Amino acid sequence: MKLNTLSLAELKNCLESGQGTAVEVVNQTLEAIHAAADGNYFITVGDTETLVKQAEQIDAARTSGSTDSTLTGPLAGVPIAIKDNICVRDIPLTAGSRMLAKFVSPYDATVVERLKNAGAILIGKTNLDEFAMGSFSETSFFGVVKNPRVAGATPGGSSGGSAAAVAADLCAAALGSDTGGSVRMPASHTGTVGLKPTYGRVSRSGVIAFASSMDQVGPMAKTVEDAAILLEIIAGHDPKDATSSTLAVPKFRDFALNGAKNGIEGMKIGIPAEYFDESLKIDPIARTQIELALEQLKNAGAILVDLSLAHADFAAATYHVIAAAEASSNLARFDGVRFGHRSEHANNLTELYERSRAEGFGEEVKRRILLGTLLLSEGYYAKYFQKAQKVRTLIARDFHQAFQSVDIIAAPTSPCSKFLLNRDHSDPSTSLNADRVNVAVNLAGLPAISVPCGDSVKDPNLARPVGLQFIAPAFEEGRLFQAAACLENLLNKSRSKA
Amino acid sequence: MEIRPESLLHVARLAKIRLNEQEIAGFTDNLNAALQSLDPLLGVPTDGVPPSTHAPTLMDEQADIKSAQQDHLRVDLVEQRLSPEDIVRNAPDTQDGHFRVPKVVED
Numbered sequence: 001m002k003l004n005t006l007s008l009a010e011l012k013n014c015l016e017s018g019q020g021t022a023v024e025v026v027n028q029t030l031e032a033i034h035a036a037a038d039g040n041y042f043i044t045v046g047d048t049e050t051l052v053k054q055a056e057q058i059d060a061a062r063t064s065g066s067t068d069s070t071l072t073g074p075l076a077g078v079p080i081a082i083k084d085n086i087c088v089r090d091i092p093l094t095a096g097s098r099m100l101a102k103f104v105s106p107y108d109a110t111v112v113e114r115l116k117n118a119g120a121i122l123i124g125k126t127n128l129d130e131f132a133m134g135s136f137s138e139t140s141f142f143g144v145v146k147n148p149r150v151a152g153a154t155p156g157g158s159s160g161g162s163a164a165a166v167a168a169d170l171c172a173a174a175l176g177s178d179t180g181g182s183v184r185m186p187a188s189h190t191g192t193v194g195l196k197p198t199y200g201r202v203s204r205s206g207v208i209a210f211a212s213s214m215d216q217v218g219p220m221a222k223t224v225e226d227a228a229i230l231l232e233i234i235a236g237h238d239p240k241d242a243t244s245s246t247l248a249v250p251k252f253r254d255f256a257l258n259g260a261k262n263g264i265e266g267m268k269i270g271i272p273a274e275y276f277d278e279s280l281k282i283d284p285i286a287r288t289q290i291e292l293a294l295e296q297l298k299n300a301g302a303i304l305v306d307l308s309l310a311h312a313d314f315a316a317a318t319y320h321v322i323a324a325a326e327a328s329s330n331l332a333r334f335d336g337v338r339f340g341h342r343s344e345h346a347n348n349l350t351e352l353y354e355r356s357r358a359e360g361f362g363e364e365v366k367r368r369i370l371l372g373t374l375l376l377s378e379g380y381y382a383k384y385f386q387k388a389q390k391v392r393t394l395i396a397r398d399f400h401q402a403f404q405s406v407d408i409i410a411a412p413t414s415p416c417s418k419f420l421l422n423r424d425h426s427d428p429s430t431s432l433n434a435d436r437v438n439v440a441v442n443l444a445g446l447p448a449i450s451v452p453c454g455d456s457v458k459d460p461n462l463a464r465p466v467g468l469q470f471i472a473p474a475f476e477e478g479r480l481f482q483a484a485a486c487l488e489n490l491l492n493k494s495r496s497k498a
Numbered sequence: 499m500e501i502r503p504e505s506l507l508h509v510a511r512l513a514k515i516r517l518n519e520q521e522i523a524g525f526t527d528n529l530n531a532a533l534q535s536l537d538p539l540l541g542v543p544t545d546g547v548p549p550s551t552h553a554p555t556l557m558d559e560q561a562d563i564k565s566a567q568q569d570h571l572r573v574d575l576v577e578q579r580l581s582p583e584d585i586v587r588n589a590p591d592t593q594d595g596h597f598r599v600p601k602v603v604e605d
Binding site: 102103106107199212214239240243311328332336337338341342346350351353354355357358361366369373374377386387388393394428443445 | 511514515525528529535538540551553572584597599600
């Protein structure tokens with residue numbers, strides 16, 4: 001049995017029942033990772049000797065009755081991949097940038113600490129857009145990430161390496177981060193499940209800050225249940241992140257199991273006109289598959305409600321202002337002094353800053369820092385930044401109002417069913433349209449899940465990974481798991497009938 | 499407000515990023531295009547709308563989950579998270595456990 005091809009839940013059962021060992025899992029997973037090196041999914045792969053030793057201890061603990069949670073926890077022996085903007089102690093962290101090409105994390109991110117305490121095997125650090133700035137996994141200093149499911153295409157970004165690693169069975173599940181769609185977009189393009197939690201649900205401590213008011217770490221998985229299991233482990237208050245919520249973490253897995261078993265009869269799903277608008281240029285394959293998926297939900301008893309999010313069309317501009325402004329401030333710490341790249345051509349301190357940053361950052365990162373610096377400077381601050389902060393309030397109010405009459409909202413995750421590597425990069429509309437359906441959720445701090453609905457098209461030439469996105473009120477991830485698991489179950493049934 | 503190369507250079511100095519001639523031209527065009535794309539935002543009526551700095555302030559408007567957002571600050575206790583060695587381990591240049599930079603004070 002190929003253990004690396006199992007879902008997280010299946011693998012847990014397999015290990016817990018003694019049908020497989022953690023050592024087998026590690027060996028098979030590392031073998032698969034090395035065989036797939038061409039995809040450029042990982043920046044750092046775990047050291048074989050270290051991981052096998054950890055796996056041996058886990059296998060031994062299973063029979064010895066150990067109570068050490070790092071060896072017997074709910075993820076004991078389960079390989080998890082980590083986006084390379086999240087700190088794992090003593091392991092290199094690059095954030096996909098030359099700036100951090102030689103950086104080694106001096107501590108664990110809180111999410112990583114929690115995975116380790118649950119017994120997870122951290123199999124490697126995945127490739128991403130530089131500092132998570134991008135929608136296509138094309139701006140990494142370590143090269144473009146390929147899509148394991150669609151030849152000649154990118155997996156979307158910025159958590160493209162994590163999504164690809166899940167889709168190519170190079171881990172049981174992974175962590176990504178989502179500031180403006182960076183978990184959901186690549187999930188959509190690789191046929192995997194990706195969840196962006198409510199702002200504050202998951203600690204940001206130890207995650208490289210991009211736009212602090214929107215950054216959230218989220219699970220990326222093969223199934224909805226797997227994503228729920230992972231979120232349950234990483235979520236919850238952390239004293240190291242003052243914005244993390246003190247609300248109790250619900251049993252998300254039960255919501256997923258309930259959705260698969262009992263469906264979503266009576267659940268009201270809002271369909272915002274703005275997210276299905278012609279101007280988004282949703283490609284016919286994506287549109288067909290999303291509409292078929294919504295039809296299935298309707299047949300299963302969900303009530304589809306047309307609605308409008310009045311400020312949805314301003315979300316992308318609002319996001320671009322706020323994200324660039326926050327990024328320019330956050331990335332000021334990379335000064336060539338305490339960590340990161342230092343230029344060898346500096347004669348004084350100012351030159352040291354200017355040249356280190358010029359050499360260390362890639363083009364897209366420089367562009368966003370410059371834009372953010374401009375927008376926070378005299379004459380622009382009030383006109384653009386404060387305006388964006390006010391429109392942000394209006395965008396959040398739109399959602400709040402919509403949720404008075406519906407339980408969740410549905411939207412395409414990505415208007416395209418594939419991003420070709422050799423497309424016209426000078427056309428900004430592809431990226432902009434993707435932002436239009438994704439970033440409002442980050443601005444409003446809401447949770448959203450992308451679930452694959454790509455198998456409803458039977459023609460193999462047209463069948464491509466396409467994600468349907470559900471959005472819920474703050475701290476209602478349970479509804480997302482319930483609806484997503486219901487859809488996943490309906491699609492599995494129609495697939496097995498075919 | 500069109501950005502000209504001189505004003506871009508001013509921004510680059512604020513951002514502490516040295517740019518070459520080609521980058522100055524490219525980023526000037528790019529930032530002008532970016533500002534143009536933000537134009538629609540300027541027309542949105544926002545009189546009397548409070549600004550939001552981050553999501554929890556938005557949630558404060560929604561009383562039902564307000565309770566979730568209280569009392570986040572941890573107790574102010576001294577604790578050691580990183581050893582001095584860990585703090586300087588990624589520094590490009592150190593001396594006696596301190597970060598080292600080029601001479602700042604002129605002779």
